Amino acid sequence: MNELAIATHTSGAWHIIALTGDLDLHTAPQLRTAVEARELSPNHGLVIDLSELTYCDSSGITALLVAQRLTTAAAAPMALAAVPSRVARTFKLAGLDQLFTIHPTTADATATDPA
Template identity: 40%
Template sequence: MTDFRLTPQHTDGDLALAHIAGELNLATAPLLRAQALALIEQGHRHLILDLSAVTFCDSTGFSALIGIYRCAKTTDGTLVLAAVPARLERLLDLTGLSALLPAHPTAAHALVAHTPSPDTATA
């Protein structure tokens, strides 16, 4: 089996940040989907997936991301990507998935973007 790891880095209330390492392919996409959906089922309906250590992603990997997005959406949640490698970012753009799956340059940026500012939290 191909090397793959999904490691939760931050879980706080309805938000989870997970770091993904390895390949997203036919062998590993079901693991990605199952582990991400488990986070949603645990109440973390807003997911940030840090893809900085993803070395390869084929159509089954993209399909898993779409499935995770759909599941998050059914719980009024979100799926956001972070630190997407340039080669994957290009494929997301070419396929139109970048419009569906917003990306941030780093996981830290994604966390800050998710955190409501004091002005909007009291409005």
């Protein structure tokens, strides 16, 4: 079975969810649970750090889209940070690079005020 580790912390007004391992059919529900556990608002955004993501299938992409839907419902900003090149390629092919706000690092993503 594929493993996914999720670490969460807060940086200013940003909730950070860092993923390590595989985001796939078996692990995608863990991301939704982690997002739902955050108190999202227009003043408290979400950054999902993908720097240690080793694999992402269509279920993983769907989980990221669900995270975006949840943040949008809360009027909270969301960004992805440190997207690995192999995942970035898939995002670009699917046009998802136009849908997600993507930053090169978590520090870049959290450098702005979410409001």
